Amino acid sequence: MKSITFNQQKTSAIGIGTWHIGEGDANKTESEIKALQYGLDNGINLIDTAEMYGEGLSETLIGNAIKDYDRSKFQLISKFYPYHATEKLIEKSLKASLKRLQTDYLDLYLLHWRGQTPLAETVNGLEKMVKAGLIKNWGVSNFDLNDLKELDSISHGSNCRINEDLYNISSRSIEYSILPWQKEHQMSFVGYSPFGSDGGQYLKIKPVIKEMAQQKHITVHQLLLAWVLRNHDVLSIPKTSSVEHMKSNLFAVDVEFSQSELDLLDESYPKPNENSQLEII
Numbered sequence: 293m294k295s296i297t298f299n300q301q302k303t304s305a306i307g308i309g310t311w312h313i314g315e316g317d318a319n320k321t322e323s324e325i326k327a328l329q330y331g332l333d334n335g336i337n338l339i340d341t342a343e344m345y346g347e348g349l350s351e352t353l354i355g356n357a358i359k360d361y362d363r364s365k366f367q368l369i370s371k372f373y374p375y376h377a378t379e380k381l382i383e384k385s386l387k388a389s390l391k392r393l394q395t396d397y398l399d400l401y402l403l404h405w406r407g408q409t410p411l412a413e414t415v416n417g418l419e420k421m422v423k424a425g426l427i428k429n430w431g432v433s434n435f436d437l438n439d440l441k442e443l444d445s446i447s448h449g450s451n452c453r454i455n456e457d458l459y460n461i462s463s464r465s466i467e468y469s470i471l472p473w474q475k476e477h478q479m480s481f482v483g484y485s486p487f488g489s490d491g492g493q494y495l496k497i498k499p500v501i502k503e504m505a506q507q508k509h510i511t512v513h514q515l516l517l518a519w520v521l522r523n524h525d526v527l528s529i530p531k532t533s534s535v536e537h538m539k540s541n542l543f544a545v546d547v548e549f550s551q552s553e554l555d556l557l558d559e560s561y562p563k564p565n566e567n568s569q570l571e572i573i
């Protein structure tokens with residue numbers, strides 16, 4: 293499995309997204325657990341979840357799936373609601389997440405998106421959780437450049453390890469300033485929804501994608517995922533509830549593009565040439 297340096301450690305090129313898992317019937321749950329375990333058994337060493345996902349159902353399913361795995365072999369990310377971003381509520385949310393996940397620490401704990409609580413209070417709360425040994429590090433999600441700069445300016449704000457934003461071939465705004473800023477500040481980037489989320493509603497598939505996928509003898513989804521990974525500077529976290537799709541996503545990690553293929557895709561999905569508002573799902 294190809295790897296990247298992420299959160300200052302060697303990490304598989306893709307992680308496992310888990311939004312909307314654990315919410316269905318027993319058959320679906322079984323398939324979701326098998327897919328997750330297949331990913332871990334075949335080189336993926338990061339899982340992304342949140343207290344929001346199914347109001348804890350995603351974390352509960354993950355807890356059941358990973359309970360017999362060596363916890364030191366993979367990173368676990370969870371996120372708290374912005375209205376739980378006070379010192380007191382961060383601790384309460386975190387302890388509930390750890391219980392559902394059947395683990396005693398998270399590798400990364402993220403503010404899911406910005407809310408009303410001053411960032412300084414949230415950072416204090418997160419730093420306390422690091423000191424208590426309940427999280428190894430912390431980060432943020434859905435932050436734009438101004439948010440990142442503000443965070444960086446407050447006490448201990450530069451301890452932020454990662455930012456997780458939307459990134460796929462039709463949502464490229466982070467390429468203009470967020471990704472370069474994060475690289476400059478050694479802050480890792482996670483790109484979410486590589487396929488445009490469930491049902492692909494946040495991604496417009498243009499003919500060039502279908503034609504190129506056919507020429508390369510890969511699926512549209514493999515092309516979309518490989519494209520996100522093309523520069524080896526983004527960790528992508530596709531979600532799937534089937535082993536078949538997990539296999540397909542693992543295969544995509546090794547797909548490469550020629551410069552002319554990338555140029556052709558740029559014609560239909562142009563690179564951003566100015567700062568635009570960060571898109572959020």
Ligand code: NDP
Nearest residue numbers: 309310311484485486487488489490491530531532533540
């Ligand atoms: P994705 O872009 O990962 O798309 C998921 C959809 O793609 C599902 O319908 C899945 O179906 C399908 N799919 C997956 N693999 C394949 C395949 N190989 N072939 C065909 N279809 C496939 O959507 P998400 O929005 O879930 O994003 C990924 C993860 O990012 C989330 O699960 C979550 O962990 C994170 N996220 C974070 C956000 C944030 O605010 N920080 C916001 C949104 C997402 P199936 O299950 O049937 O395989």
